[in-house]
Amino acid sequence: MYTNFMPNTLRVLSRYGGLFLQGAGITLLLSAITVFFGAIFGSLLALMRRSRLGPVRWLATTYVEVVRGTPLLLQLYVFYFILPDLVRFISLSKFASVSIALIFNSAAYVCEIVRAGIAAVDPGQAEAARSLGLGARQTMARVVLPQAIKNILPALGNEFVTVIKETSLASVFFVGDLMTQYNIVKGSMHLVIEPLMIVGVVYFVLTFVLSKLIARYERRLKASD
């Protein structure tokens, strides 16, 4: 049945190679936007979870638990259908709706990354800073965070890898990412396995190269410890 696999694959590539590249670009763009803003909002959430005010902590914790406890696909649907109703004054593109949903999702995971990164810093460091008379904020900014960042950055890189794979769910809304291109090619050439394999290889190359780069960066951070 698959004797034509190689010739078919080459046919797909020669006709739609550009489309897959474009899809890879959009996947990377979507992932980068997600992780960039996810990192900002996630850090804010992490700070909220350390707040002295109970309700602020509670709000952030609830948010993180709800996002982590429900499927991403469900969240995408919710944002896709509800967001345009909520912000009627601007017309949100599909891409924007999906991006925002991914950002909200990623922020919850980044929050945990930041929290874990801070928690991994020896409590003795903060104690030493406080014993010198530094305030809680000065201690966080000048002693704890500069050390936590070494734990946080590699984990953020891994989050990027995860998000690259998760953006494939956004193809449900045809936002032009790599998986969307598979759907397009599948429809026009009536082939399933071939475009699927091509897309799979592209995903793998993206995440594999990125993981290796992160691992190398992590080793360099470790060496400077």
Next chain:
Amino acid sequence: MIETINLFKDFGDLNVLQGITETINTGEVISIIGPSGSGKSTFLRCLNMLEVPTAGSVLFDGVDLTDPGTQIDLHRQKMGMVFQHFNVFPHLSVKENITLAPVLLKKRTQQEADDYASELLARVGLSDKAHEHPRRLSGGQKQRLAIVRALAMDPRVMLFDEPTSALDPEMVGEVLQVIKSLVKSGMTCIIVTHEMGFAREVSSRVFFMDEGIIAEQGSPTELFDHPQNPRTQAFLSRVLY
């Protein structure tokens, strides 16, 4: 200078401090000895509120540090602390470790702080390490750095929490030497230690703590040579062989 009034500290069901009322005067050198788990470190950490006492108060120059209205950070600037595990800042150079607090807290300009750091490093024999990172220092060097980091704030009292317990034996001497010279300069010191010989040599008063109270105290001669309390006698016979 420091006065504790009926100090209690619980960790859950564990009653670590069980009512300590004590006065420590300027210029005194207090060693605190006792079996592990007796509350020595907790007592020390209550003095600068790293541990918040469950009950009782700590007066520092007459100011109640346990009062929530007290600006504790201001008072901590005057109380240096040295930890068992050094807690030097690994992301800063040796010199930056020393200048961080004085500059950030506007006690000195960067220039003044740098000059003072050089002077302090020279005093503890670390001048050549000023621009190194702490990871390149030995344990003894790290602890000497931690001591001058605290001294850079011109504290009125120094708290030492088992400063030599985490050191390799050959490095204990160099750290004790620094503390001794500090004592000689007239600094008020409170030292939790297992180094009995050192405690006997430098202290003006020794506290023996057991089960959350100061079970016995006195001059080094009184406490080491003529302990009255059977628990002190038992402890000393165990540690002095």
